[in-house]
Amino acid sequence: MNWEPLLEYLRRQELDHWAAQLQAQSASWLVGHGDYPRWSKALNALPDLDNIQARFDLPAVTVEAESQESMDLRQALAGLMPWRKGPYQIADVYIDCEWRSDFKWDRVLPHLAALRDRRILDIGCGNGYHCLRMLAQSPAFVLGIEPSVLFNLQFWALQKYLQRREIHLLPIGIEDMPEDLNWFDSVFSMGVLYHRKSPIDHLYQLKSFLAAGGELCLETLVIKGEAGRVLVPPGRYARMRNVWFIPSSQELVAWLLRCGFINVRVVDESATSVEEQRATEWMQFESLEQCLNRENPALTVEGLPAPRRAVLLAEKPGP
Numbered sequence: 152m153n154w155e156p157l158l159e160y161l162r163r164q165e166l167d168h169w170a171a172q173l174q175a176q177s178a179s180w181l182v183g184h185g186d187y188p189r190w191s192k193a194l195n196a197l198p199d200l201d202n203i204q205a206r207f208d209l210p211a212v213t214v215e216a217e218s219q220e221s222m223d224l225r226q227a228l229a230g231l232m233p234w235r236k237g238p239y240q241i242a243d244v245y246i247d248c249e250w251r252s253d254f255k256w257d258r259v260l261p262h263l264a265a266l267r268d269r270r271i272l273d274i275g276c277g278n279g280y281h282c283l284r285m286l287a288q289s290p291a292f293v294l295g296i297e298p299s300v301l302f303n304l305q306f307w308a309l310q311k312y313l314q315r316r317e318i319h320l321l322p323i324g325i326e327d328m329p330e331d332l333n334w335f336d337s338v339f340s341m342g343v344l345y346h347r348k349s350p351i352d353h354l355y356q357l358k359s360f361l362a363a364g365g366e367l368c369l370e371t372l373v374i375k376g377e378a379g380r381v382l383v384p385p386g387r388y389a390r391m392r393n394v395w396f397i398p399s400s401q402e403l404v405a406w407l408l409r410c411g412f413i414n415v416r417v418v419d420e421s422a423t424s425v426e427e428q429r430a431t432e433w434m435q436f437e438s439l440e441q442c443l444n445r446e447n448p449a450l451t452v453e454g455l456p457a458p459r460r461a462v463l464l465a466e467k468p469g470p
């Protein structure tokens with residue numbers, strides 16, 4: 152894991168202050184986690200592959216390669232389980248992740264401003280699946296931030312083969328980002344807002360990362376209904392402990408306008424299916440099906456409306 156190319160890039164962009172802050176923090180990144188020794192052993196066991204070609208335009212982020220030792224490859228990748236976001240095809244190993252994250256990307260991509268030459272930030276990016284799919288659109292720079300140590304190591308496993316210089320992951324949370332960057336052309340917050348205790352602060356923070364005229368892509372859990380409706384689960388939601396606010400998509404529009412975004416629109420709203428999120432060989436814990444009411448799958452096991460998601464786009468006003 153080497154963050155120096157990212158820090159060098161930030162210095163060249165006159166973001167020296169941020170680069171210095173990251174450099175000071177980086178000594179403690181990843182290594183403190185109790186499972187780090189086991190995961191880093193898996194990472195180091197990844198075999199070299201020959202004649203690599205990467206594909207980012209397919210549902211599975213793909214590394215085409217000649218592979219002599221696919222058992223070693225499979226075992227090393229399995230050492231980094233659970234794989235939640237994907238899918239990936241690495242030589243002849245197909246990583247069937249818990250999420251068909253390509254379904255979400257298909258709901259998002261057709262509506263976005265062209266990503267070519269953009270500087271992009273993806274908050275809570277998991278192992279970087281969507282960041283990698285963005286590379287098919289030739290952005291200038293993609294930064295994902297993700298506090299989970301395992302998901303960062305999965306990204307580094309992929310980067311061993313991809314070696315792409317325009318994409319970077321930082322093992323930090325949104326609370327570790329500098330305020331008022333005013334620098335990114337596109338900011339993605341997908342699957343994050345409902346985990347925030349203060350969603351309005353989250354929206355202001357996203358806006359502060361964007362350059363004037365930049366685009367926000369916000370994807371989150373919603374409930375059906377008109378503006379003014381918000382579900383605050385009294386306890387768990389679909390077995391998750393940390394779900395705070397689930398507004399209707401029209402209420403989200405109102406929040407975004409109130410925070411000063413313009414050109415706010417809902418471009419997709421759909422129920423999450425058990426085809427999109429399910430247990431697999433690569434993620435063997437319980438998944439969506441076990442979180443829904445058995446008699447009535449329109450409800451969660453807690454009796455709340457079953458997961459439904461919206462994609463909203465909005466802009467920060469121009470200069």
Ligand SMILES: C[S@@+](CC[C@H](N)C(=O)[O-])C[C@H]1O[C@@H](n2cnc3c(N)ncnc32)[C@H](O)[C@@H]1O
Nearest residue numbers: 236274275276277297298299324325326341342
């Ligand atoms: C539901 S997942 C969404 C992943 C991906 N963006 C997607 O849409 O498929 C939420 C992600 O946010 C990450 N996360 C949790 N706390 C965070 C924080 N404080 N800042 C940024 N990301 C966070 C989680 O580790 C997780 O990977």
